[in-house]
Amino acid sequence: MDNILVLTHVDESGALSRASLESVAAGVELSAAIGATLAVGVVAAELSADIPAQLAGLNARVLAATAAELAEPRFASDAAACEALCRHASATIVLAPGSSRFTRVLPAVAHRLGGVTDTHITALTGGTQVEATRWYYRQRVEAVITRTARPWFLLLDAGTRTPYAAKGTAPAIEAVALAMPALRTQVLGIKAPKQDEQTIRPDAKLLFVAGAGWTKKQADGQVHAAEAEQCILGFLKVADSSLGSSKSLVDQSGENQAVLKFMSHLNQIGQTGATPRHAKGLSTCCHGEEPHVVGWRFVNERRAINLDANCGWARGKADVVYIADAFAVMQRVNALLSEKK
Amino acid sequence: MANVFHIVVCSGIVPDPLQTLEPAPGPTLKNEMMLPAVLDPWAASALYEGAALAAKHAGSKLWLLSLGPKAKLQQVMMTVGQKVPFEFVAVDGPLGGFTDATSTAAALAEAIAAIPGLDRTKLLLFGGWESASRGAGVTLQVAGELLGISDQFQGVDEIKVADDGSFEVLERIEGGRHQQSRCQGTPAVLGWATGNLPEPRNSPQVGMANMRGIMPALQKAKSVKLDANSLTYASVSLPKQQRETRLVRDLSPDEIAREIVQWIAE
């Protein structure tokens, strides 16, 4: 029989992260499907009252590794905590959120335990065997995999299931002893754009993508970078959307062309960029080439505005393509949305 | 005291992203050996960052370690060899994303341990934080474990070295932010994201110098078989690619704007 351990961690508020609670939900489902035992492991500096409350009603052992050194994510300290939890639970299957914190460390932990890891799991089923779905070649080939090797660590992509919903009594939490190794790395903090310059919003319903067309010469033979900036930032503000970019547009900032200052490689969507999850996506001034569009794998409804009826979006990559000038359209969209607000 | 780094960049080779991919039994990709290949893009950032770091710190060395079929590695090195100076280390093994990352890591760690003249106390193990084939983010991390390296960073966009040999690292975290850390010094693993450097222009001189090492490295390349570690594929398929696209050609900007605003609100 398998022993499933769901590893979780807190977010900056001290409560378990949403992605952690999604993994807990996955653990509940999978343990029922394959008749495995279930435990939840918590990695945190200290146990806030939120944590037992968030896990209320869970029919599972809850273990916690706590230490001041776990206040920030760091390879050496997180690895020690996760390793201790896995050993304590005699875990044969470990489920965990594919957060930056856990992706940095869990493949190494699996290796310490003689196990194996698969990441970016988008779906999980259990019958006679556990089967996990993941993508290869940057979201271009989808595969369903299974393994008999144990312990098997599966890192689940965030946003792929409903988080565990607490109900009933809060569980007791068992402390797990932890030997902290000497630490050579000190976490200095987080570098983030100022609140009003924050353009990447993973929880937004809508992804707005800007392509290189925004900084190209327009019908009048001129570049309109300032207007482009106004259109794009204006939209982000009134639509509360997240901002993505094509590679061509963010590469320009390294090449001293007309640039949009608020864009960086972190905004890049695609083969060598991000693959965010949003319900809707609106592409503007972007050609929709395959290396870009693979980053839209998890964007459900897609619309594009492009001057070129032969752009990639028009060839089966978007649901609707408006053949139009994005400057003109977006100015009006912004006006309509600000009226509504 | 001057800082000297021994930088090993691990990079696979992957099909050029503009190619059409089709899975075939194995699993493998149809005509995989025929598809034009490139250096894995995020690992390529690691190579350029590594070269810049080595150039800044006199006495440092840079190795590029790649596992793949010899013939394919040779093809890719024809262009990569012209980018930055490095010493090439090749391991002859299978291509593709469907192999097991843990086995790949073991083969890479073994090759690194066997590099003559490599001082592991000065080691910076570089690579891409994820490959463009398997995209797992497992290989580099496990290789680091096998080499006994206790400081690892993933999604790295910047390294800044201080005079005392310590260095600051920026790692990508959720929401378009970076975590900033300071590590006391080598050895460390850095899985790179994009970094800050553009792709260097091809330099025939660099190419000539690298070529002298690349051919012998390919001849010396050890062949490895990668264990699947019980990984089996229940199915491998292409997603449904085509959407039924509605092309809207003759609406005014006002009409389009109204339609878009309504769609956003739905």
Ligand SMILES: Cc1cc2nc3c(=O)[nH]c(=O)nc-3n(C[C@H](O)[C@H](O)[C@H](O)COP(=O)(O)OP(=O)(O)OC[C@H]3O[C@@H](n4cnc5c(N)ncnc54)[C@H](O)[C@@H]3O)c2cc1C
């Ligand atoms: C190894 C590799 C990896 C890559 N990875 C990525 C990746 O991760 N992400 C990515 O995006 N790309 C990636 N690419 C690059 C990709 O192939 C394309 O070159 C890139 O996506 C093009 O960006 P673009 O569509 O913004 O620019 P362009 O191709 O220049 O297109 C600009 C578009 O803007 C339109 N336009 C101009 N003005 C207007 C206007 N006023 N109104 C409406 N439309 C207008 C034009 O019609 C055109 O379609 C990669 C390429 C390689 C080789």
